[in-house]
Amino acid sequence: MSEDIIDKIISNVLQGRRDKDDEGIDEGYEDQPGVTELVNEALEQGVDVEKILAEGLSRGMELVGEKYETGEYFIPDMLAAAEAVGAAMEIMEPHLLKKGSKESKGKVIIATVEKDIHDIGKNLVSIMLKGAGFAVIDLGINVPASRIAEEVEKENAGLVGLSALLDTTMPFMAKTIEELENRNLRDKVKVIIGGAPTSDQFAREIGADAFGADAFAAVNLAEKLMVRGGK
Amino acid sequence: MLIIGELINATRKSVREAVINHDREFIQDLARKQDEAGADYIDVNVATGSGKSEKEIEDMKWAVELIKEVTEKPLTIDTTSKEVLESGLKAYGPGAMLNSISAESGRLEPFLELARQYECPIIALPATDKGIPKDVEGRLQVATEILERAEKMGFAKESFYFDPLAFPLGVDDKSGEVTLESLRRFREELGVKTTIGLTNISHGLPQRALLNRTYLVLAMGVGLDSALLNPLDKAVMSSVSATLALTGQDPYCGKYLRAFRKGDLVV
Numbered sequence: 468m469s470e471d472i473i474d475k476i477i478s479n480v481l482q483g484r485r486d487k488d489d490e491g492i493d494e495g496y497e498d499q500p501g502v503t504e505l506v507n508e509a510l511e512q513g514v515d516v517e518k519i520l521a522e523g524l525s526r527g528m529e530l531v532g533e534k535y536e537t538g539e540y541f542i543p544d545m546l547a548a549a550e551a552v553g554a555a556m557e558i559m560e561p562h563l564l565k566k567g568s569k570e571s572k573g574k575v576i577i578a579t580v581e582k583d584i585h586d587i588g589k590n591l592v593s594i595m596l597k598g599a600g601f602a603v604i605d606l607g608i609n610v611p612a613s614r615i616a617e618e619v620e621k622e623n624a625g626l627v628g629l630s631a632l633l634d635t636t637m638p639f640m641a642k643t644i645e646e647l648e649n650r651n652l653r654d655k656v657k658v659i660i661g662g663a664p665t666s667d668q669f670a671r672e673i674g675a676d677a678f679g680a681d682a683f684a685a686v687n688l689a690e691k692l693m694v695r696g697g698k
Numbered sequence: 699m700l701i702i703g704e705l706i707n708a709t710r711k712s713v714r715e716a717v718i719n720h721d722r723e724f725i726q727d728l729a730r731k732q733d734e735a736g737a738d739y740i741d742v743n744v745a746t747g748s749g750k751s752e753k754e755i756e757d758m759k760w761a762v763e764l765i766k767e768v769t770e771k772p773l774t775i776d777t778t779s780k781e782v783l784e785s786g787l788k789a790y791g792p793g794a795m796l797n798s799i800s801a802e803s804g805r806l807e808p809f810l811e812l813a814r815q816y817e818c819p820i821i822a823l824p825a826t827d828k829g830i831p832k833d834v835e836g837r838l839q840v841a842t843e844i845l846e847r848a849e850k851m852g853f854a855k856e857s858f859y860f861d862p863l864a865f866p867l868g869v870d871d872k873s874g875e876v877t878l879e880s881l882r883r884f885r886e887e888l889g890v891k892t893t894i895g896l897t898n899i900s901h902g903l904p905q906r907a908l909l910n911r912t913y914l915v916l917a918m919g920v921g922l923d924s925a926l927l928n929p930l931d932k933a934v935m936s937s938v939s940a941t942l943a944l945t946g947q948d949p950y951c952g953k954y955l956r957a958f959r960k961g962d963l964v965v
């Protein structure tokens with residue numbers, strides 16, 4: 468019984484169906500329950516909340532990521548899935564709290580660096596990290612290095628994600644890392660970077676831990692650096 | 699309809715490599731091809747992702763000088779850095795286009811001073827330090843502010859092409875609509891010319907060429923004056939010819955027929 472509903476959750480995450488009114492990607496889902504309804508149903512059936520999260524929602528998003536990587540899915544497919552999972556997480560949260568489960572896989576601070584106002588990629592990364600179960604604090608755009616470092620300290624974050632879309636603002640990524648060093652925070656927090664002009668090479672040059680080419684790469688890096696201890 | 703050829707842009711991998719390796723022939727070839735395909739301006743963006751501004755300043759001078767050798771078409775200096783802009787304008791001389799100014803700190807008056815010095819037409823984006831407003835009202839408000847500040851410096855509105863910024867449809871399914879409405883209102887309420895960076899709209903979606911050329915037709919339908927696009931895309935250029943004829947902008951269908959006789963029209 469619980470396997471059935473977990474499977475349904477996975478397939479509806481893949482369809483990006485938040486509730487029964489959503490059309491989904493393929494035809495033939497009309498009037499069937501979507502992710503939020505299925506999660507409620509599973510909780511009523513007494514399915515373990517951690518199981519719903521790990522084997523249903525998170526597994527569903529992993530599969531969405533795989534389909535994106537192979538080119539079967541596009542960004543809107545991914546956004547619909549992430550939105551469905553986000554809505555389901557709101558239902559799950561009180562149950563996770565009651566059970567004393569860890570609320571998230573860790574705290575991530577994310578920002579577009581100083582003098583840069585591009586936010587499309589950063590927002591996608593933010594949505595995908597939330598969908599994958601991280602607690603994300605999005606500081607927005609045009610965020611000075613000092614502010615990012617302050618928030619890292621205040622929130623005791625395990626990971627910082629920096630975005631820049633311009634050659635002229637990339638140096639502010641380096642400045643942010645320096646700021647973390649100056650405040651003796653650099654050993655306590657991992658730093659990942661992204662944005663069209665950035666690269667693996669640039670990440671190494673400025674002493675970031677890694678570069679992510681897209682939102683799924685960012686999620687994989689977050690898993691690697693925060694959940695699997697760098698493996 | 700002013701066509702700005704978008705291909706010499708170092709965010710594209712092949713161009714990035716050509717700029718890094720100073721491959722003159724590659725860049726000159728791209729300029730020549732866009733000129734022959736009907737571009738009115740050739741855009742030049744040499745931001746290779748080095749994160750080093752001295753490099754970009756040198757690369758801009760290098761690129762502008764060698765492109766000038768192979769085309770009479772004016773260039774569009776595409777950068778967010780004042781120093782890179784100055785380097786490009788200096789290398790080109792008067793008449794290049796400035797791509798772009800915005801209401802972000804340091805990107806309005808200082809850029810306009812250079813535009814005055816080098817007699818540039820100017821592309822303006824409705825962005826501030828807080829970002830790009832999501833809605834039409836917000837974009838119109840920023841565009842109005844830019845125009846007022848420019849007029850205060852003595853610029854005429856005829857110098858400007860306002861680009862409302864077409865966000866990728868893939869991340870915002872209302873973007874197409876917001877951009878079209880912004881174009882219409884920029885024209886009607888500010889009385890300025892408009893342009894768009896066309897290919898942004900389709901980013902991340904399949905069959906981008908279909909979205910691009912359909913969107914171009916819709917935008918021309920609300921009076922678009924210019925677009926940054928790939929002029930080597932024959933389908934998109936055919937759509938330009940057809941739409942000019944269909945909107946009364948092609949006397950005796952002359953340009954349309956000329957394109958047909960040259961074998962340039964594709965369905």
